[in-house]
Amino acid sequence: MNYGFIVSYDGSRYEGWQRQTRTKDTIQGKLEDTLERITGAKGQVIGAGRTDAGVHALGQYANVHLQEEYDLKMLQDAWNRALPDDISIHGLAIRDERFHSRFSAVEKHYRYCIRVGAEKNVFRRRYVWQLGEALDVEAMRRGAAFLTGTHDFTSFCGNRHFKKSAVRSISDISLSLSGGELIIDYRGSGFLQNMIRIITGTLVEIGEGKKKAEQMPAILEAKDRSEAGFTAPPQGLVLVDVVY
């Protein structure tokens, strides 16, 4: 049986989604270990987005193949009880055998939150980049507009040894101000490693006047990571949801 479910997590204390041999503190690792503890079955949990260390998820989607058929409510409740209180699953359902959380995904929605107000918000400190300075949002919007559509995003890829195609499609980047925070919503078919954090860092440099919005096409064309801006910190990023 192919079990699919929504998973939300506070990524603060984790080394990211992907299971690693050197640490137990990954989201995938916690999901697989607790699943084995309650069912006795070893299953590989596949996530739609392999979020970086410190990145959060509101609506990550994942699936796992298990031989046995379980009562969905009982399995979900037992799994939630076994999980640490910063990881939670819901919407557990049987999916088609060929469903794959990553390959079947049509669109992913990520959100990056930047605190632009001078006042710290102690309750949001784990979920924002605490910049504390005003940004030229209009210039950032102009810069972002050059990135929508299909492009080679090599300049915005954090993995310097990446050999496959870096062509990706961004359907929308929207910026809005709310409660002292600048919220940047990214929607696209898929994103390269660190891509949203590098785009965010580049947009912030535009918002600070260090780069011009009109430089964006040249940055894309260069296909050179050093032409883009710096990588924004992970804690401001959250995977909001995945569309199938």
Place this chain on the structure above:
Amino acid sequence: MNYGFIVSYDGSRYEGWQRQTRTKDTIQGKLEDTLERITGAKGQVIGAGRTDAGVHALGQYANVHLQEEYDLKMLQDAWNRALPDDISIHGLAIRDERFHSRFSAVEKHYRYCIRVGAEKNVFRRRYVWQLGEALDVEAMRRGAAFLTGTHDFTSFCGNRHFKKSAVRSISDISLSLSGGELIIDYRGSGFLQNMIRIITGTLVEIGEGKKKAEQMPAILEAKDRSEAGFTAPPQGLVLVDVVY
């Protein structure tokens, strides 16, 4: 000079507002120690509400008398830099010499958040009581209505050795449902130790059908802590603001 300021804090890792000799982890202690570090001056920081261990504040108000006159913006910025990132101050201003954060307060607004939805919200876990069951909110409203006005709240006082008058005035208790949480807003001139948490625990017992709303007058009249409900956990409570 008498300096007044708003202070917000995530109370999760603190032993409450009030300075104690056996621990350094109090809000008052952190404020006083950092103030001494940046100015060299020892001052007693007086807070409007002496919040319990684990209770948060969005708009606690505090004041401190210091001999010297400082530039307000410079002092506020230096103090914020010295404070841990779960405590933040703003609105630093010179107050009348006789102003006292606690005695001058006219009204305090506290909010208690209970997660009633079955789904855990991992991002709210430090700021809600994760109850996860539906409550009879109408019955809770009827019970709460008996508590507004001026009463002897001995039955709702967590300090069994309290010798002074337990007469307090609650101007309003309002309950609302939002995003899977039941929000209870309390406004009053002052509250006894644990009083809001005991009222909340009692209201929840009414919402669960374990007590009847109509028992509330008898609970008040008994002037006996054991007649009221249990003490709701601290993390759901936040001091929202103080009116002068």
